[in-house]
Amino acid sequence: xxxxxxxxxxxxxxxxxxxxxxxxxxxxxxxxxxxxxxxxxxxxxxxxxxxxxxxxxxxxxxxxxxxxxxxxxxxxxxxxxxxxxxxxxxxxxxxxxxxxxxxxxxxxxxxxxxxxxxxxxxxxxxxxxxxxxxxxxxxxxxxxxxxxxxxxxxxxxxxxxxxxxxxxxxxxxxxxxxxxxxxxxxxxxxxxxxxxxxxxxxxxxxxxxxxxxxxxxxxxxxxxxxxxxxxxxxxxxxxxxxxxxxxxxxxxxxxxxxxxxxxxxxxxxxxxxxxxxxxxxxxxxxxxxxxxxxxxxxxxxxxxxxxxxxxxxxxxxxxxxxxxxxxxxxxxxxxxxxxxxxxxxxxxxxxxxxxxxxxxxxxxxxxxxxxxxxxxxxxxxxxxxxxxxxxxxxxxxxxxxxxxxxxxxxxxxxxxxxxxxxxxxxxxxxxxxxxxxxxxxxxxxxxxxxxxxxxxxxxxxxxxxxxxxxxxxxxxxxxxxxxxxxxxxxxxxxxxxxxxxxxxxxxxxxxxxxxxxxxxxxxxxxxxx
Amino acid sequence: xxxxxxxxxxxxxxxxxxxxxxxxxxxxxxxxxxxxxxxxxxxxxxxxxxxxxxxxxxxxxxxxxxxxxxxxxxxxxxxxxxxxxxxxxxxxxxxxxxxxxxxxxxxxxxxxxxxxxxxxxxxxxxxxxxxxxxxxxxxxxxxxxxxxxxxxxxxxxxxxxxxxxxxxxxxxxxxxxxxxxxxxxxxxxxxxxxxxxxxxxxxxxxxxxxxxxxxxxxxxxxxxxxxxxxxxxxxxxxxxxxxxxxxxxxxxxxxxxxxxxxxxxxxxxxxxxxxxxxxxxxxxxxxxxxxxxxxxxxxxxxxxxxxxxxxxxxxxxxxxxxxxxxxxxxxxxxxxx
Numbered sequence: 001x002x003x004x005x006x007x008x009x010x011x012x013x014x015x016x017x018x019x020x021x022x023x024x025x026x027x028x029x030x031x032x033x034x035x036x037x038x039x040x041x042x043x044x045x046x047x048x049x050x051x052x053x054x055x056x057x058x059x060x061x062x063x064x065x066x067x068x069x070x071x072x073x074x075x076x077x078x079x080x081x082x083x084x085x086x087x088x089x090x091x092x093x094x095x096x097x098x099x100x101x102x103x104x105x106x107x108x109x110x111x112x113x114x115x116x117x118x119x120x121x122x123x124x125x126x127x128x129x130x131x132x133x134x135x136x137x138x139x140x141x142x143x144x145x146x147x148x149x150x151x152x153x154x155x156x157x158x159x160x161x162x163x164x165x166x167x168x169x170x171x172x173x174x175x176x177x178x179x180x181x182x183x184x185x186x187x188x189x190x191x192x193x194x195x196x197x198x199x200x201x202x203x204x205x206x207x208x209x210x211x212x213x214x215x216x217x218x219x220x221x222x223x224x225x226x227x228x229x230x231x232x233x234x235x236x237x238x239x240x241x242x243x244x245x246x247x248x249x250x251x252x253x254x255x256x257x258x259x260x261x262x263x264x265x266x267x268x269x270x271x272x273x274x275x276x277x278x279x280x281x282x283x284x285x286x287x288x289x290x291x292x293x294x295x296x297x298x299x300x301x302x303x304x305x306x307x308x309x310x311x312x313x314x315x316x317x318x319x320x321x322x323x324x325x326x327x328x329x330x331x332x333x334x335x336x337x338x339x340x341x342x343x344x345x346x347x348x349x350x351x352x353x354x355x356x357x358x359x360x361x362x363x364x365x366x367x368x369x370x371x372x373x374x375x376x377x378x379x380x381x382x383x384x385x386x387x388x389x390x391x392x393x394x395x396x397x398x399x400x401x402x403x404x405x406x407x408x409x410x411x412x413x414x415x416x417x418x419x420x421x422x423x424x425x426x427x428x429x430x431x432x433x434x435x436x437x438x439x440x441x442x443x444x445x446x447x448x449x450x451x452x453x454x455x456x457x458x459x460x461x462x463x464x465x466x467x468x469x470x471x472x473x474x475x476x477x478x479x480x481x482x483x484x485x486x487x488x489x490x491x492x493x494x495x496x497x498x499x500x501x502x503x504x505x506x507x508x509x510x511x512x513x514x515x516x517x518x519x520x521x522x523x524x525x526x527x528x529x
Numbered sequence: 530x531x532x533x534x535x536x537x538x539x540x541x542x543x544x545x546x547x548x549x550x551x552x553x554x555x556x557x558x559x560x561x562x563x564x565x566x567x568x569x570x571x572x573x574x575x576x577x578x579x580x581x582x583x584x585x586x587x588x589x590x591x592x593x594x595x596x597x598x599x600x601x602x603x604x605x606x607x608x609x610x611x612x613x614x615x616x617x618x619x620x621x622x623x624x625x626x627x628x629x630x631x632x633x634x635x636x637x638x639x640x641x642x643x644x645x646x647x648x649x650x651x652x653x654x655x656x657x658x659x660x661x662x663x664x665x666x667x668x669x670x671x672x673x674x675x676x677x678x679x680x681x682x683x684x685x686x687x688x689x690x691x692x693x694x695x696x697x698x699x700x701x702x703x704x705x706x707x708x709x710x711x712x713x714x715x716x717x718x719x720x721x722x723x724x725x726x727x728x729x730x731x732x733x734x735x736x737x738x739x740x741x742x743x744x745x746x747x748x749x750x751x752x753x754x755x756x757x758x759x760x761x762x763x764x765x766x767x768x769x770x771x772x773x774x775x776x777x778x779x780x781x782x783x784x785x786x787x788x789x790x791x792x793x794x795x796x797x798x799x800x801x802x803x804x805x806x807x808x809x810x811x812x813x814x815x816x817x818x819x820x821x822x823x824x825x826x827x828x829x830x831x832x833x834x835x836x837x838x839x840x841x842x843x844x845x846x847x848x849x850x851x852x853x854x855x856x857x858x859x860x861x862x863x864x865x866x
Contacts, residue, residue, distance in 0.1 A: 029854075036861040103723065104731070104738040124724055203727050205688045205866060218589045219695060219857045221617050367593045374597035381601045393603040393793065476586040477594065481556075484563075492562040492585060496818070497728040497750065 004338045004347065007331055008354045011409050014368025015234065015356065021227035029225045033212060041207045047126055048133070048208060049191055055134025056190045060141025061183060063279060065171065068149035069157070071264040072272040078279045079146075080517060083139050085286040086463070087513030089470045089490075090136035091199030092506050095499055096290040097132050098123055098203065129206045133194055135286040140193075140463070141186035144418055147455055148182035149175065151425070157265075167265070181424060184244055185417040189463075192237060192359040192413065199472075209233055210361045223367070230364045237359040241352055291510060297503035305504050309484075313505065317469055317485040318512055323400075324407040325415075325465040325516075329457055331408060332415030336423045337445065351416070358413035362473035369406045370477055373397060398480040406474045411467050415460040422456025423449070462520040466513045486512065555797050557583040558591045559608040561784055565818050566608065572813060573804060579797060588614040595623045600791050605798035608650075608786040611692050613699075615647040615785055616850020624787035627799050635806035635824045639845045640783050649783030649846065650805050651814050652821035654839065655697055656779050657766040658751055659743040660736050669766045672697065672745065672780070676716020684720040685732045685741040689860040692853075693729075693747055697780045698860060699852035703844055704776040707859055714863040725866050730754055737761040748836060752819035756832075767839035778842035782849060783823065 066072065067079045085093070101107055101123040111117040121127065156178055160170035176183075201211050209229065217226035267275060335354060339347050357365060377396045384390030396402050426449060434448045450457075472487050479488070486509045493502035559566055563585050570581040586594070588609050595602055595618075607624065609615055618624050624646040632641065632648050640649035657669055675684055687694060701710045722741035726732040729750035736744050743766075751765060767779050786805065788798040804810055811822040816830040828834065 032858050032861065036858070098731075102731075103740045104734040109738065122723075202690070205690075205725055205727050207866065211690070214589075215690060215857070218587070219690065219692070220854045221620075223589070223593060363587070363590055367590060367597075370594060371597045374594075374599070374601075378599060378601050393598070393601045397598070398603075473590065477590050479584070481582050481584055488585075492564060495560075495562050495587070496565075497730055498753075499730075 004335055004350045004354070007335060007408075007412070008350045010405065011354050011357050011412065013372045014360070014365055014409065015353075017368040017371050018227045018234070018360075018364065019231050021224040021231070024224045025228070026222050026225055029216060029220050029222050030228065032220075033216065033225070033229070037207070037212050037215070041209055041212055044126070044206065045195070045208045048130060048194060048206075051126075051130030052133045052137065052194045053187060053191055055130055056138045056141045057183065057187060059134060059138035059282060060186060060190075061145050061176070061179075063138070063282065064142045064145035064149055065175075066275050066279060068146045069175075069265050070267050070275060072267055072275040072279075074276055074279070078283065080520075081283055081287075082142055082279065083462075083517045083520075084283070084514060085136055086139040086143075086466050087469075087510045087517060088136065088287060088290055089199065089506065089509070090133060090193075090197060091203050092294065093136045093286065093290050094129075094132045094200045094203040096293045097128070099293070100289070101128075124204055126206070129200070129204045132204075133197070133200060135282070136200070137190040137193060138282075138286070140189045141183060143459055143463070144182045144186035144421065145179055147418075147422075147459060148179040151455075152178060182421050185421045188241065188244065189358070189414060189417055191240075195233060195237065196359055196361045198361060198363070213361050213364060217364075226364060227368075230361060233361075234356060234359060238352065238356065245348070245352075291507070294503040294507045294510070297500040298507050301501050301504055305501060310508065313484055313486045313489055314508060314512055316483055317487065317509070320400075320403065320407070320475075320485060321465045321468040321512075324404055324411070324468040325461045327404055327408050328411050328415040328464040329419070329461045332412060332419045332460055333453075333457065335412070335416060336420040337449075339420070340423055341441075351420075355413035355416050357409040358411065360410070362410070362471065363477075365410060366406070366473040366477040369402075369409060369474070370397075373402055373478075398478075400480065403475070403478040403480075406478050407468050407471070410471065410474055411464050414463045414467055418456045418459040418463065419453065422453050422459075426452055458520050462516040465516045469509055469513050552578060552580055553794070553797055554580040554582060555605045555794055555801055556603045557581060557606040557608055557801075558595065558604040558789075559583050559585050560588040560591055560614065561585075561608050561610050568817060569805065569810060569813055572810070573801060577800075577804075579801070581801070588617075592618055592621065592623060595789060596621060598791075602789060602791050603793070604789045605792040605794050606786055606801060607647075607789055608784075610784040611653075611696060611782050611849070612649070612785065612846035613692055613696055613850040613853045615642070615783075615787060616847045616853075618787065619644070619646040620850075623790055625790045625792065625795065627788055627795075627802075629799060629803055631803040632806055635803075635826075637823070637825060639843050640781075640823055641785070642787070642847055643845065647785050647787035648802060648806065649785040649823045650802075651784045651811075651818075652823050652841070653693070653782045653784065654748045654779050654821060654841065655693055655745060655782065656748055656839070657743055657768050658733055658736060658746050658763055659766055660739065660741075661762045661764050663739065663742045663762075666764070666766050669743065669768065671769045671772065671776075672701070673713050673769075673776070675720065675743065675745075676713045678716075678720070680720040680743070682720065682722050683742040684717060685722055685735045685744040686717060686725045686865070687729050687732050687744075687746070688725040688727060689857070689865040691728075693782060694745070695853050695856045695860070696782050696846075696849035697745070698856040699849045700780055700842060700844055701776065702852050702855060702859070703848050704774055707855065710856075711859050711863055714860055714865055718863055718865050733761075733763060737763050748821075748833070749819035751836075752832060765836050767837065769842070770840050775844055776842070778840045781821075781841045781846070783846055784820070785823075 063082055067075055099105055108120055156174050157170045160174040165173060196210060198210055198214060201208050213226045213229045216222050216229060335351060339351055373396055380395045431444060434444050439447060470487060472491055475485055475487050476491060486505045489505035490502050574580055595604060607618055619642060626645040628645060636648045659669060698710060698714060729746035732744040733746055733754055735741055769776060769778055786802050788795050792798050805814055806824055808824060808827055811824045811827040815822045819833050821829050
């Protein structure tokens, strides 16, 4: 409990900093935004959230069902390959999609010049943003839903069929409702990331609530107004989280059994071909084509840009992501566990608040974290100077500890989602049985829960790892001098619009990000057998 | 609470040991990216022995950082890529005024802060680029003229969220006032062939592909694009050359620097900025990104000079900062996305 409070306090520091901006209201800026900017972008944001919500759910659930429950050609490869888009930052997918499909791109040029076709749908549009974000973020739903289907789908479906339901009825009336907490966990992650996204929206020039936050800060020079808008966004997310949790609070979920792998659904030849075509096109559009484009661009700059420092960038990225992922998973486990042991309304709120960092626009969170750290540092330095004649400008700032703490605040939700929903799947009966057999609380965790949670923990670690690899604003703000990473390289290139040169670090990011995904599926598949 | 104190003690021990032997060192916070500044810093270190530590980020976060660090900032110099942000840093009291004969001689008066808080170091010209197979240069004249209905469906623009467009509109406000400027911006919006682009390069590609005839871009993006695809039917037009009003001349912005208010080593920081404005460093500073040197005695790179010479706008670039918020609001009202 104390620990949970400490973590919440850490997350709340930037929240408090952000909300404290309400003490300094700049009426003219807020008035302007309310009159000319907000009406349209609230509509834009709602469309985006609804569209991406539907998009990631359809893609994620259908692909998870196919790979977890059915047999079709290439299923073993798709099983892990469909996770790969996670390693690709969404703005990269966006940039490639626009590059290929816009008026000036090869597709439209060919259609126009070869066939005289014009008036094609515009990729730089609401539909285009929703499509790209859905393709970039569906793996969150896919990964978590696949776990749910793999561990309980077959048995549930058999039970349903034995009660006389058809396959489709079994899916919609039994398997899908049973997987709901997991799907919801993935969906929340995807939507929080959508709301906080800036890079993709900037590439599409699509105005959302978050782009208005940056407009207030960077263009109208009002960090306070930006923080106020961010606070409204956070409250909105919190309300959505509460609403979502309430709606399924009365339900209880437990595992029905295991052993999906041995009894996959047989698909007819046509169905199998369709399944293959579907999975293959999602993979191609969301991953293979963007990566091929990145590789092509990288090839052009490799001679000038690839130097020995790249190993250092890769090393820094991998080190930060692994340390960060371990920290996130450890804390997420403790937090979820505290909830299981204690329960109660207070604990639910602690968990909700502790995972809010993911909904912040990245740079706002970075500043919200930096301000208290700098304040503490100033106090320490002044004290040090008065007492010991300390001569320096940094104590906490510019240390890896601060950087990792910042990642924890940002990505705790990414770890908490899978771990908590995994923990929910372990019924109370198991705990009681274990206790009756004489296991202590510690023994229960290490000998019963941890082995049962292994897949969830790996999922959490992999998600946190790739997210930290891709993270930009916190890395930029809190990195020690000289601690440049691949994401920092991407920033250096894109800040002056040099997209082709940004391809090389992006590609390196993807390659490094694939490692945990492969590890994850390798361990995961070993678990399943 | 253990770690900070351990760290404090370690730092104390370390500073006691190494301080006397330490070479002179300056810390720079830079919004100009690494590949553009590192060659310069390396050259400076080689020449003077002064070590330069630097960290890059966007201007907004760098300024928030300076503000939060207050008296204990490690930064001696703030380097940014446009005048608006330098002006804002000055407004927030993050910079200290310096008096320097060298800088006053090397940097034209309209490209530095009148109070000496910051100095431009390279010039970025924002000009017109048109499709040579669809337009004759005689059809073009000024930025303002692009609001004329004759350009309906023929104009492409980058997003109003980019500071370069905000500065351009801010400068127009100084001449025309908000009302007339808003009419001009609304005229642009009405003439757009397609929704605004996220960057200058995309806007030029659209012009080259015939989606529109003309756009407004910074010259170095033109240089970069043509270096890769020399056969694109694109050319530069220098607007506002015949005007006699304050709006005369091509809109220019600067990338520049100032000494931070709480610099630990202000004298060395000033020396670095002076060196950056010197004849030795100016070509290195500007040429690496195909920009124009700020120092009038230094010639631009031959590739850049080949685009022809132009009369720049002479209003002090700090107006770009002081009027930026007004410009942004105006563009919002005009529906310029």
